[in-house]
Amino acid sequence: MPKRKLIITYNIDQAYRQEINDIIPDWEIIAGKKRSVWLNHLKEAEIIVGWKKEITHHCIDKESNLRWVQSWSSGVNGLPLDEMAAQKIFLTNASGVHAYPISETIFALMLALTRNIHTYVRNQLSKTWNHGNLKLEIHGKTVGIIGVGAIGKETAKIAKAFGMKVIGLRRSGNPEEYIDEMYKPEQLNTILPLCDYVVITLPLTKETYHLFGTQQFNLMKSSSFLINIGRGEIVAEEELMKALNEQQIAGAGLDVFEKEPLSKDSPWWNLENVIITPHTAGSTEYYDKRIIQDIFIPNLKHYIQGAEPVINLVDYVKGY
Known part of the structure; x- marks a missing residue:
């Protein structure tokens, strides 16, 4: 009888591989960043950790053994979600892995823009x-966190150390520690005029595509800063560039863009009120x-007992 197969499309430390092997000693584990390591095993793979575009061709059909994908990223908009949902493939993401590093980057960008x-x-x-012309300070200002998940919560916690007022926005509208006021998505335009900093931490879905455009930038304070660490497509880039050039908002810190990497002739490189991170x-250092x-090992223990993964299981209807 052929062994069940797990593919990991990244190079991982031998210690982590041993931990996995101890849980599924009868499985064949194929791990490595080079596609030549795992390409010929895709059809037989039951679990795949780390999605690559070429996997779709081999695994998204009725003859595939694939039953569970662990995404290496929090965002899963690049995966064939409709096809995976149709085949009832479990999908778990990396939500929570980024809370510390991304919240640190958010504040690095906010502070850098504030203190020039x-x-x-x-x-x-x-x-x-x-x-x-340095004059601004961050203490006591208001930050709007658009998307209060793990990253948003950690960002709110740090904001309180600066004595900031924190406004949050999320689908449920439920209150959260360190958030002074919570709103629902349909109230986005209501909170924008109140914020000195607007931080986008949303996933990309049909609902969030181009959520920010001219109307939203017109509602923001001329002294406010936009930080986007979600996905580039959440912001209508040409409209943002116009708002920045016309000083409708003071500046932006952008980690994501609609097309990545940015081309060398992109006008974004030349904007003096923008900080770009790639x-x-x-x-x-703690990603793996x-x-x-x-995430993966606790879920694997559930999976081999015949249960579905419980940590970060993606809802295909919501898209995250």
């Missing part, structure tokens, strides 16, 4: 000693540990 650090870095490169907000030990 991006201007001073440019001045240092040109050996220019200039005040840069979709690295979630990078952390959190996704393997905190």
